[in-house]
Amino acid sequence: MTSIIAVRNLRKTYGRTVAVDDISFEVADGEIFGLLGPNGAGKTTTVECLQGLRHPDSGNVRVLGLDPRLEAQTLRRRIGSQLQESALPDRIKVWEALDLFASVTSNALDWPILLEQWGLVEKRKASFSSLSGGQRQRLFIALALVNNPELVFLDEMTTGLDPAARRVAWDLIRAIRDRGTTVVLVTHFMDEAENLCDRVAIVDRGKIVASDTPQGLITRHASEVRVIFTTEKTDLPWVEKISGVVRVTRKGPRVEVEGSGPVLALVAAALVEHGIVPSDLRVEQPTLKDVFLKLTGHTAGE
């Protein structure tokens, strides 16, 4: 795997506010790389520096082997961008926008296919101002893909999409990755990063606090599973002595046992041994949300 993006010690300030504080990472060819973090963490500023839309104060950035500061125009022809704050003229029609943005390169995609994939066929002749939030969002993703980019930046791409459209969007992004396009995904949705990304960098207050595959992050930072069941019996001191158990919390009849290793099997066996056979025994695997909480001390504010 070769690096498509290499960022070293990137720093960007706005006045006294430090938006990006010494960020370094690499993105490999053909992966979906996620920047996950709350709003204002510096994710958008970081990708804007990569696209040559902003000039970093210091640091070294290479994208597709180019320097975004000096070769922005060449770079932008080869990448696709879906931006958070942008718009089209009110009265431009959907097909006109796609046709226009396809003209920047000679190997653009056939945009009628994009209309179909992103569910915009009926809106082909609709003006931009008449589109709903979700339709605009899908149009912006289609515009980011129309120049057949080697690398695509998607900044909060599923904001404004309904749950069904989100799933469709995820499938389409995976399909784009499978065709060989590298994807950089900026998101504050934990489930999106966990479901879609090959690798995730968790960004908080302008810094990357951890970066790995979603599973790798979970294994390293939140390996404890949670076993949950209910029982009327109150005296359960033996639960804490089960091997691997770290913590037991009780709220009325509901018992939560946190621990690592094969804790579900051991808890189940011990329960049966003590004559407790709960019908609702279940296990909750840790998610990126737990990792995020543990690493940053707060949630991403979904």
Next chain:
Amino acid sequence: MRTLFKLTWVEIKLFIREPITVVFTLALPIIFLFVIVGVLGNTPEPNFRGVGPLDYYVPAYFGLVMTAIGVVALPVHLTAYRERGVLRRLRASSISVWSLLGSQLMVSFIIAIMGSILIMALGMLVYSLHLPQSPALLIPAFILGTISFASLGFFLGAVLPSTRSAQGLGLILFFVMFILGGAGPPSGVLTGVMRVTSDIIPLRYVIFMLQDPWLGFGWHVNASLIVAGITVAAALLAARFFRWE
């Protein structure tokens, strides 16, 4: 180049879909023409450079169309694009500043030509307009005048902070230029401070530059030099201050 032409074509369609701009740039000069010529007719008078008011005003209104483009339509369009993030979107898709401003210049030409043909056609159909005496000199004057006001529009669009400010300042500039720049009362009747103001209005020199070939007075060297100077200055300032966001 392909992007430039596509963008120009899209911008022409957007212009036609925007009724306010169409009315302002195309209909307003025609209304002025009907009212003023309806009152004054076309009998030669010394105040109108010795020609009839109709022959005096038709080339002046060509200049008025260019003014509407340069001080109202373009600055409002560009500031609105910047304010709403359209420029940001275009830039991220590698559309260059040259494609952007080049397409606006081409659209400005098309609107100026359309507006002028409309004025001329109505002047001939409804009134007894005389045809231009030196079309070969009128064409370069027309081109220079349009580029000049387009540059002014790029400059205003670059420096004005918002759509509101562009609308406000644009309308003031338009009406001051219209009334004191030679498309209202002829400059001979202006006195005092109006006279001085008239002398510093770019439209006045564009009108001289257009009127002289039309009326057979030859090429207005001084006016064309002043207009060229304004064009260069406005274009350089526009290039210096242009911002995508």
